Each structure stands twice: as structure tokens, then as C-alpha cells.
Amino acid sequence: MQTGLPASPKVPYDVLFEHDTHTLPDATIIVPVWNGARFLSECFDCVVSQKAVCLELIIIDDASTDASGAIASHMAARHRDMFARVMVIRHRAKSGPPAARDNGMRLAKTDAALLLDVDNIIYPHCVRRCLDALDASSAAFVYPTLRVMGTVNRVNGYQQFDRNRLAKGNYIDTLSMVRRSVWEQVGGFPDIEGLEDYAFWLRLIDHGFEGAHIPEILGAYRMHNAGQTALVMPKIAALHRQLQEAFPWIELGAEDRVEPATASPDETRYPDRYLDLMIRTLTNSIYGDASMHPDLPRVYDAAKRETGADWPTTAHTMAGAMRLRNLASLVERTIDEKVPGDYIETGVWRGGCCILMRAVLEARSDQTRRVYVADSFAGLPAPKPDLYAHDAGDPHHMFPELAVSRKEVEENFRKYGLLDDQVVFVEGYFDETLPNLQAGPFALLRLDGDMYESTIVALEALYPKLSPGGFVIIDDFGAVEGCRLAVEEYRRANNITETMHAIDWTAIWWQKPPADIASARSEDDAVRPGSEIRDEHLRLVRQFDQRCAELGMVADPLYFWYHTVDLGDGLVTPGSFDYxxxxxxxxxxxxxxxxxxxxxxxxxxxxxxxxxxxxxxxxxxxxxxxxxxxxxPGEPVAGILAKIRDRLPFHSVRPHEEIAEAFSALSDRDLHRILxxxxxxxxxxxxxxxxxxxxxxxxxxxxxxxxxxxxxxxxxxxxxxxxxxxxxxxxxxxxxxxxxxxxxxxxxxxxxxxxxxxxxxxxxxxxxxxxxxxxxxxxxxxxxxxxxxxxxxxxxxxxIVRPGGExxxxxxxxxxxxx
Structure with a gap:
């Protein structure tokens, strides 16, 4: 049975990169990308983190006008050993997601294809869980529950497969695992860009197939203004009519519309609206109080309030809306991913971030976890340069605006109706309270102590209590050099190499590896010393390539970066020597x-x-x-050039033979330019x-x-x-x-x-x-x-010498x- 919807066209393409070990993979991941360069690093991170599965990865660049194809090819080359097969192709003309996915399906070697959009992420066991579910059922496809990230924070796709429910609107995201044989049988994805996933589910039903739900959060869907959902809404009425004609049995009334896959019932919308209102209220973006920052005009600046770049006169936080949305999202992830433990913020000012963490627990009806509110409630301590040289001259203790009493913070909790026994106050300077704090484990640490001392003391006391899979947020990483140095020194001393994700201009976060990953890493390190630093080098290379593309800068891919240099604007050279x-x-x-x-x-x-x-x-x-x-003396110049060439592969993440081949043909002048x-x-x-x-x-x-x-x-x-x-x-x-x-x-x-x-x-x-x-x-x-x-x-x-890690x-x- 063929529906009235047209099939996507067969689009000619060029192969940008391919590496095939000729090992049969367990599953295929298909990633279409159009102008998604800024998402590729995170996409690769989540794909290479997949556990207990042998993968084939196929990336389809749909004639992007940014550097997506080049970045994808570089990353594929650097990760080639992580896959049974990896392939990057580029369409000769933009053809849309349906045609891109169809080409990916045609190239796939396996019958189990996970459809992943470049701006979404999957958690480490996603492919394995989907594959097991597909093997255990007769379904044509399986789909997991997803966390929604971006402009809102909620779960999506948690309903069981139901033909009657789908007849009234879509609730299943594209992120699913589809049997390739079924895809071929029904004629591929319909050419209806924007709703091709929904049309495909309807086409499967027309052919007598069903899907199956996996009741586990295995990934995250990103909502943003440039996303496919946002782009499709202006033309939804026309797409609706096209679907109704192709599938007469669906029940979309004239007043109805097809909801994007993120539609959720009222019972999940209300908590989201509550948290969104909490963020607006905590930042006071509703009324817009003036800044009291000593170096800024005494006016309300919406952009600075969004990024936390001012000191509000009356708002209950100076963290800014971006950091609050990130905080709410990570707290929700600890709940969804069942990361055990409580939450703590060190350095709370007026209490806004702690109030928000308590609000998330309220929204999710979680009565088992507590929020620890740690502060001196008397401002920052004076520097102790004899103990902490990096704090010499630090002025934070001289600002009375930063001293907020415990009574005032308690009253702020009370104003929101959130002051109860799930809130625990820890009063005193950190060096006196945190080392002996009888609490833990923690699911999330939020460090906002500004200074080197405040940061290093908190990390040393609390990071060992952070549960595997838990999160660390550092508020002042980009704003205060002492804070940054404390974080970098602690990570280095404790071999922490997890990617630090930027939230805004100053704040970052990273996730402590889940127990299974940490255990595997420990076993690997016993055999391969420095593997974590090699992974860090890979991340630096990917981030450098991506940021260059975003900034419109071009660096010769053969450049040998001797030093790691922070060039500003988030651009850091992936140097072999990091001082x-x-x-x-x-x-x-x-x-x-x-x-x-x-x-x-x-x-x-x-x-x-x-x-x-x-x-x-x-x-x-x-x-x-x-x-x-x-x-x-007496040895030819060619000998020294050969020695230089011989050493270069040991400082690269690319395969030794590839580096040796690339550099062997270079002249002395070319080598001088490259090195x-x-x-x-x-x-x-x-x-x-x-x-x-x-x-x-x-x-x-x-x-x-x-x-x-x-x-x-x-x-x-x-x-x-x-x-x-x-x-x-x-x-x-x-x-x-x-x-x-x-x-x-x-x-x-x-x-x-x-x-x-x-x-x-x-x-x-x-x-x-x-x-x-x-x-x-x-x-x-x-x-x-x-x-x-x-x-x-x-x-x-x-x-540190990368990539070997010595x-x-x-x-x-x-x-x-x-x-």
C-alpha cells in the first residue's frame, strides 16, 4: 500500500570520508546535518560514548553553507578507531531531512538504524537499550522517553505506542531505532519536510506495522528557534492538509493542528510553566530592577540580566537566566537519570539558585532530596596570600553588596513557600564548615565562591562525595582567574578530563562519569596510561575545529600546535604542551x-x-x-629533518601512519610553516x-x-x-x-x-x-x-604532554x- 505522499528523491552525493574495518556492526547511527556545525562536537561526544555496542556511523551533510561537512570529516577521521565503519557524505544540493535519512538508510550495513538529529543527544546506553528492545519485539521501530532541553525543560515521548493517539497528533520524536528492512518495504521517508517522522509513523501503520516504547530516558531533544520544530510551525496548516489527504483515517479537525513531537499533556506543562515563572521571578526580569554593579550604569539591562553580567538591586540571584535554565535542566537530569544524592551550592548570595533547586524538587514532587545552602552569610573572606597565592589582591571581601544575612536568605525561601526541612543551611566560612560537613552523597555541586580558596576548598571537600553521573557547576570560571586556576589544578591533580561545557560567558559544568564508565576507564588506564588525556586532546581538537568554523576562521589541518593557547572567544589551540x-x-x-x-x-x-x-x-x-x-657534527641535515618527522606522530591524535605519510612529502620550508x-x-x-x-x-x-x-x-x-x-x-x-x-x-x-x-x-x-x-x-x-x-x-x-598524557x-x- 503506497500513500499519496511523494517519496523523497534519490540525491547524488560525494563521499567526504570513509573508514571501514570490515567488521560487521551491531547497529547504525544516521545523522543528517544542515548548517549544524555548532552541534557536531557534542553530537560526536554522545555517539562515541555509547557502551556495549559496535557501531556504524553515517553522517549526511545536506549541502550545508557552513563548515559542517569539513568538521564532520575531521571528527570522523579522528574517531575512526571507535567505529566498525564511519562515513561522511555531502549532498550536491540541499534536499531536506527525508532525503538525507533515506540516503543514510541505503548506505547502512545493519538492519537496526538509530535516527539521530545533530542537535539532539543520546545517553551512553541508548543504542544498546534500543537494540535490545528491538530484538525482543516484533515492532518496526522502538523509541525512548526523551528529556527536552533548551527553551523548556520537560520529558517527551513517554506514552506507549497507540494508533488512535497518533491519529490525533504526533508524540513520537524522530530519535528512534528503525528496522531498515521495514523502511525499505514501505518505500522510505515521505517527502514532507518538517513532519517526515510523523508521516513515516502513519505510513508504517498503513502497512500494518507498530512501534514499541522504551520506558527509559535515553536522550534529550533540543528546542531552539532554529530547530526543525520551530521552522515548521509557520506552515503547519498546509502540512496538516497534506497529511489529512494522504491518511484519511487520521482525526485532525479543522480547528486542530499536528503538534510537534514535543507535545505533552497539561500535567507536564504546569511544572514547566512554574519553573519558567520561577526563573523570571528570581532574576526579576519581569519588573527589571536596576543594576548596582560598581562599574555599570544604574539601569536595567535585559541582555546583562540574561547572561548574569550585572548585580541586581532586588532580584534574588545575579546568576542570570541562562545559568538558571541550565541549573534546572541538570537538576532534572539527576532525577530522570536516577543519580543519587542531594544538592549543594557554596556561595549563595540571596539564595536564588538554591531556591530554584528546591523549586525543581517541588515541581517533580520529590520529597526525598535536600538542598544544602552553604555560605558565610557575612560576605567573602579576606585573601590569605600566604596560603593561597592566587588570591593575592582579590577585592571581593571589600564589597558589602555581597554580604547577605542568613535571615534574609531564609526569608527569600519563605516568600516562595519553599522553606522547609528539605532546605539545610550550612553557615560559616568554607574552610571551617565544608571539610567536616556530615552530608552526602550529592547529585549536583554548584560552586559560586569567586575566589581560589573558596573554590579549591569546596572541590576538595565535596567532589569526592559527588555521585557517579552527578554534575559540577562552576559559576565564576571565566570571570575570576583564581577560580579558574583552582578548577584546572584540581582537575589535573585528580585526572578529571570530562568535557567542560560553557553555559554563558563565565559559567561551566561537567558531569562526573557514571559508575560503569568510571569503572571501565579505571581498567583501561591500568593498561593504557594517559588515555584520559588523549581523550581530552581529542575533545580540544574537535572544539577547536568547531569554534574556528563558527568564527569563520581557517587553520591548516596539518598545523602542529606546540602550545595550548587560549585565544579568547572560546577558541583554544589543541596544543601538545599545556602550561x-x-x-x-x-x-x-x-x-x-x-x-x-x-x-x-x-x-x-x-x-x-x-x-x-x-x-x-x-x-x-x-x-x-x-x-x-x-x-x-658531521651528520647530514637530512638526518635532523627525519628525526623531526619521526617525532611528530607522538604528538598527534591522528593515526601514526597517516601523520607520517602527510609529513613525509613536505619540504623543509613547508615543515617550517606547518610546525x-x-x-x-x-x-x-x-x-x-x-x-x-x-x-x-x-x-x-x-x-x-x-x-x-x-x-x-x-x-x-x-x-x-x-x-x-x-x-x-x-x-x-x-x-x-x-x-x-x-x-x-x-x-x-x-x-x-x-x-x-x-x-x-x-x-x-x-x-x-x-x-x-x-x-x-x-x-x-x-x-x-x-x-x-x-x-x-x-x-x-x-x-602535560598530549596526546600521550605523560x-x-x-x-x-x-x-x-x-x-
Whole structure:
């Protein structure tokens, strides 16, 4: 039986990427995308997180005008080993979702195809659960319950399959697992863009097939103004008439309309409306009170209130509507996903976020969980720079606006009718209350303590009590450097590599891995050290590619990012060496205004740009060409180039053989551009930097710089790569009029006998372009002979080398002239 609806056209396409292991997958995931570049990173994250299943992934770029196809291809290439088969195709002309899904179905190798829109997400067991449900039934398709995210927060698709219910309107989202054989039998998806899922369910019913519901939340549907549901509503009447003609048995009256798949009955709408009104009330966007921020006009600014960028005069939160919607969504996820535990906020101001968490429990009729309200209720503590150096000079304790009494916060709870025994107050400074708090486990932590101390104390006391699958929200990550450093240091020290998701301009969140993932990761790490950091590198690469596309920037895919550099606007280079969190260990002056600085061996330029950010005038030095790299006397230049090429695969997430092949054909000039000049120039342009680039070997610096002297000279991982380290050190010392910084893997102790150990090996080309390892005493003695009067030694610390994940041991020698 064929309906009156036209079939989608067979659209010609080009294959952008394909990798096939020739292993038979268990299931196929089909993802159509049109101008969805901004969603691809999150989409890949959820697909590669699927558990206990062997997958085929097919992505169909429907002639996007953004970088969707390129980003999808890059991500597919980097994740190729995660799939039995992965394929990215691009339509030669835009043809709509029905044709895209049909092409995906034609290419699929399996009979079980999960239909996933690029802007939706699936939880780790989604495919496995759907596959099991399909195998256990005779249904043509199965569909799970979904959480709705975005502009509203509710569940969707929780009803059982019912032909009579479907006759009155759609309630089943496209996110479902369909038997490919049934799809083929009924003639594919009808060409009715916007309601092709509903029309497909009706076509299945016409052919005598049924679906089956999975009573478990296995994914999330995103509502947004650019989504398919929003786009289809203006033409719903015409689509309704088309459906009625094709399926005369459906019961859509003239006054009715086909609801999008997110339609839900009144009993679920009222809690959503309640929470939406709570958010509007807590932020006071209804009446619009003025800001009292000392640096802003005393007026109401709706945009700043949305993003939490002001200090409201009377509103009960300064978090902003975006953060409140995110908070409500994550609290609801803990309930839907059955994450055990209570909720806590550290640093509550007037209590708005805690009030909202309690409101979510009220809306969901949850009487088992509690909300902990932790604050001094007397403002922020004065900095303790002797204990927490990152808080030195922090001004938060001087703002009386930030001190809100417990009585006032309790009264705010009471105004909403939410002050009861599910609300627990924890009064006092965090270092006195949190370490001994008799509470937990927690399903969600919301940290809003502004300072380094407030953040690190809360993380150390509470993160171990966070349930697997629970969420952490950091309010001030982007706004307060001390907070960011505390988070980065804690994550690094505890091997936390879960993706940090941005909420707005400052707040981020991440999810602690569920127990099964954490257990699997623990087993993997026993075999593959550094796997988490490799995963982090993959995420950095995906996020960099996606953000470049969103900003309209183009970076050569072969660029070697030596350093991880934060370029602003959410763009971070996926560098192999990440020194961001270890910067304090170098001991650079915070204020370098008026100083001249020379950064020798800049590579991507992390340190040069950091010096410039601190106020210095900076010169960056790199080799004129890679053939100028120091090499053993008598050995050909080709040997050093071969060593460089051989090392590159160990710093890439791409397969070693692919990297080796890509770089083997490059000339010396091309290698220089890919490794050094290109990445540096990209960063310099994005940062609008004035850093000067000079080309020279370390031995020729005085000539290249025309006799200039510098207040500060930086040698990072330089001397180990020189054949004549004393000559190199003396040259750098000769152009330094102030302080010389040397950062390297420096062995030994100050009172050892000075030594210079040869590590290059006895055979030709047996080295890795490293020849000498001076000990600490050698540096101290040589620097004093070279005229430095005072030498300081940092405590040992580690940087991170990606993608392998090893910790790079470091020490910094600081040599000063004249004091």
C-alpha cells in the first residue's frame, strides 16, 4: 500500500570520508546535518560514548553553507578507531531531512538504524537499550522517553505506542531505532519536510506495522528557534492538509493542528510553566530592577540580566537566566537519570539558585532530596596570600553588596513557600564548615565562591562525595582567574578530563562519569596510561575545529600546535604542551609593563603572548629554517629533518601512519610553516598581537638582534637541543640585562657536583635531537660565572604532554643581575 505522499528523491552525493574495518556492526547511527556545525562536537561526544555496542556511523551533510561537512570529516577521521565503519557524505544540493535519512538508510550495513538529529543527544546506553528492545519485539521501530532541553525543560515521548493517539497528533520524536528492512518495504521517508517522522509513523501503520516504547530516558531533544520544530510551525496548516489527504483515517479537525513531537499533556506543562515563572521571578526580569554593579550604569539591562553580567538591586540571584535554565535542566537530569544524592551550592548570595533547586524538587514532587545552602552569610573572606597565592589582591571581601544575612536568605525561601526541612543551611566560612560537613552523597555541586580558596576548598571537600553521573557547576570560571586556576589544578591533580561545557560567558559544568564508565576507564588506564588525556586532546581538537568554523576562521589541518593557547572567544589551540595551569610555578612578574622580553624558541608562542598580556614588549625568536636545527657534527641535515618527522606522530591524535605519510612529502620550508610560522601567525592575528618575530639560531642572537638587550630572557626547553649548551647559555646571558629564565627537565640538587651528562648515544642518528643534560649545580655555577649575582630554583612541577598524557617534569632556574 503506497500513500499519496511523494517519496523523497534519490540525491547524488560525494563521499567526504570513509573508514571501514570490515567488521560487521551491531547497529547504525544516521545523522543528517544542515548548517549544524555548532552541534557536531557534542553530537560526536554522545555517539562515541555509547557502551556495549559496535557501531556504524553515517553522517549526511545536506549541502550545508557552513563548515559542517569539513568538521564532520575531521571528527570522523579522528574517531575512526571507535567505529566498525564511519562515513561522511555531502549532498550536491540541499534536499531536506527525508532525503538525507533515506540516503543514510541505503548506505547502512545493519538492519537496526538509530535516527539521530545533530542537535539532539543520546545517553551512553541508548543504542544498546534500543537494540535490545528491538530484538525482543516484533515492532518496526522502538523509541525512548526523551528529556527536552533548551527553551523548556520537560520529558517527551513517554506514552506507549497507540494508533488512535497518533491519529490525533504526533508524540513520537524522530530519535528512534528503525528496522531498515521495514523502511525499505514501505518505500522510505515521505517527502514532507518538517513532519517526515510523523508521516513515516502513519505510513508504517498503513502497512500494518507498530512501534514499541522504551520506558527509559535515553536522550534529550533540543528546542531552539532554529530547530526543525520551530521552522515548521509557520506552515503547519498546509502540512496538516497534506497529511489529512494522504491518511484519511487520521482525526485532525479543522480547528486542530499536528503538534510537534514535543507535545505533552497539561500535567507536564504546569511544572514547566512554574519553573519558567520561577526563573523570571528570581532574576526579576519581569519588573527589571536596576543594576548596582560598581562599574555599570544604574539601569536595567535585559541582555546583562540574561547572561548574569550585572548585580541586581532586588532580584534574588545575579546568576542570570541562562545559568538558571541550565541549573534546572541538570537538576532534572539527576532525577530522570536516577543519580543519587542531594544538592549543594557554596556561595549563595540571596539564595536564588538554591531556591530554584528546591523549586525543581517541588515541581517533580520529590520529597526525598535536600538542598544544602552553604555560605558565610557575612560576605567573602579576606585573601590569605600566604596560603593561597592566587588570591593575592582579590577585592571581593571589600564589597558589602555581597554580604547577605542568613535571615534574609531564609526569608527569600519563605516568600516562595519553599522553606522547609528539605532546605539545610550550612553557615560559616568554607574552610571551617565544608571539610567536616556530615552530608552526602550529592547529585549536583554548584560552586559560586569567586575566589581560589573558596573554590579549591569546596572541590576538595565535596567532589569526592559527588555521585557517579552527578554534575559540577562552576559559576565564576571565566570571570575570576583564581577560580579558574583552582578548577584546572584540581582537575589535573585528580585526572578529571570530562568535557567542560560553557553555559554563558563565565559559567561551566561537567558531569562526573557514571559508575560503569568510571569503572571501565579505571581498567583501561591500568593498561593504557594517559588515555584520559588523549581523550581530552581529542575533545580540544574537535572544539577547536568547531569554534574556528563558527568564527569563520581557517587553520591548516596539518598545523602542529606546540602550545595550548587560549585565544579568547572560546577558541583554544589543541596544543601538545599545556602550561596554562602551571604558569605560577614559573615565577613570572604579574606586571611586566615597560619591560622588554625575549622568548627564545617560541614555537606556537604561548609564553610570548603571555608576556605581552602582562604588559611587556616582546620579541619572539625561532629558527630561520628547520635545517638550522642543531645537529651532531658531521651528520647530514637530512638526518635532523627525519628525526623531526619521526617525532611528530607522538604528538598527534591522528593515526601514526597517516601523520607520517602527510609529513613525509613536505619540504623543509613547508615543515617550517606547518610546525612554527603558521600556528604562531594564526595566534598572533587572533590576539591582535604586536609580538615581533625574529629568525636566528641561539648562537647568532646578538647579530640577529643588532645588539639589543632585554630585561627578561626566556629559554624554554632549549639547551637540551643544543650541541654546545655552554656557548648557547653564554649567548643568551650576553643579551640579558635583568633576569634569565631557564625551564627544562633539570636533574640533581644544588649541592651536587656540577655535571654535564651526554645522552646522545654512540651510534649515528641514535639521538632524538637531544645531546646533553646539565644538572642543577652546573646551571648555578655557569650562571654565576656569566655574571648573574642571584640564582633562584623553583620547586619541581609538571606540564602535560598530549596526546600521550605523560607528565613532563619541570624546574625553573631564575638568574638575576645586580641584586
Amino acid at each position: 596554562r595551569s602551571s604558569l605560577p610555578s614559573f615565577g613570572f612578574p604579574d606586571d611586566m609593563s615597560g619591560k622588554t622580553v625575549l622568548d627564545v624558541g617560541s614555537a606556537t608562542g604561548f609564553f610570548a603572548f603571555e608576556f605581552e598580556k602582562r604588559g611587556a614588549s616582546v620579541v619572539s625568536v625561532e629558527l630561520p629554517s628547520l635545517s638550522h636545527w642543531d645537529h651532531f 612554527l610560522d603558521g600556528p604562531f601567525a594564526f595566534c598572533k592575528k587572533k590576539l591582535n598581537s604586536k609580538v615581533e618575530r625574529v629568525y636566528s639560531t641561539i648562537y647568532d642572537l646578538d647579530h640577529a638582534l643588532q645588539g639589543r638587550k632585554f630585561d627578561l630572557v626566556m629559554l624554554g626547553d632549549i639547551l637540551v637541543h643544543t650541541i654546545n649548551p655552554l656557548e648557547a647559555l653564554a649567548t643568551a646571558a650576553g643579551i640579558c640585562s635583568g633576569t634569565l629564565f631557564i625551564a627544562d627537565d633539570i636533574i640533581g640538587e644544588p649541592d651536587d657536583a656540577p655535571s654535564l651528562t651526554y645522552i646522545g648515544g654512540a651510534e649515528a642518528n641514535s639521538d632524538i635531537a637531544e645531546w646533553w643534560r646539565p644538572n642543577l649545580s652546573w646551571y648555578i655555577n655557569m650562571l654565576k660565572r656569566l655574571g648573574f649575582t642571584h640564582v633562584e630554583i623553583s620547586a619541581p612541577f609538571s606540564g 607528565l613532563l617534569p619541570k624546574r625553573v632556574v631564575r638568574a638575576h643581575r645586580g641584586h
